[in-house]
Amino acid sequence: MRRWLAVVGLAGLAATAATVWLGLWVTPPDATLGDTVRLLYLHPAIAFVALYVAGGLAAGSSILYLWPRTRSPFWDRLAASSVELAALFCALTLVTGSLWGRPTWGVWWTWDARLTSTALLLVLLVGYLALRRVPADPEVRARRCAVAALVAAVDVPIVHFSVVWWQTLHQGGTILNPELQAHVHGSMAWTLLLGFVAILLDFVWLVTVRYRLEVLRDQAGGTELEISLAERHAEGTPAGAPSAPTAPGALAVASSGLDAKPAATRAGPAPVPAVAPVPAVAAAGGAGGPQTERSGAGPGHAPDRDR
């Protein structure tokens, strides 16, 4: 996996460097656009990745997360990683487009349908990222974010068809438009194609690393809880006593309010904690199994702790 990632990273780096070299120094200026055509070796590629690759990945992952049969943290993490990159690429699309628009159209920005719908997409993606930072139970957060990603994905076809549905300053499809029969020749065509490959490879590398980060972050959160539970557990359990649930079990109880209920019921009505609750345990969902059971054990519990 690591070797694969290194190969993709190096290939992306080499392809990007080659695109820059070809785009800035080798290719000739366009007959109509002049030197500004050089920005088009990057801008459409970045927009393509932002809209269709990152946007599609985020929407697909979110659907797979919401579908009960395929629900897994993997899809949630992948969606989060894709949306963050979609937001970055979307912002870069707007900036590079603006830098191309100033010398070509004479304005930095215009309320054109393509530009406005792309800006709206960026706002929606940033909204997703903000929603992800709202503290909540991981499952609830994942569900909310999946819905938010699908709402943002609705804007993708609007961006795509904006140049067809409305009269816009932004040009419509050019190379793949059969009516235009446009041909890009020689080094310009290869540079354009290489730009797409380079940005795509960069995206694959970035999204994989970003996914790893999400996994590590989740593990770090889980480990903190595990340590808190272990310490809390060790406070009052004498050596040789019946062993308490292992950490993964404790985690499962702590992370699910439903699982914690039977333990609380077994322990008897209205258990009174003998010691002050540890914030990490209380915050994790609850009066988790081990703590509640010990509390329910009655007055015999406190001396155990002193021992």
Added chain:
Amino acid sequence: MRYIDAGYAVALGSLALYAAALGWRLRRLRRAGGERRTARAEVDREHTETGVAGR
């Protein structure tokens, strides 16, 4: 040409900065994970020494 140079600089500079930030965050999390593992091992060792069952 300055618009073109600016476009390339912003696009590729942002990607490079983002990649660097990802690497930094990844390294920080890995280091924190190592420290947590050490802390947990210490807690386990203390429990063994004092005769209090750990996990």
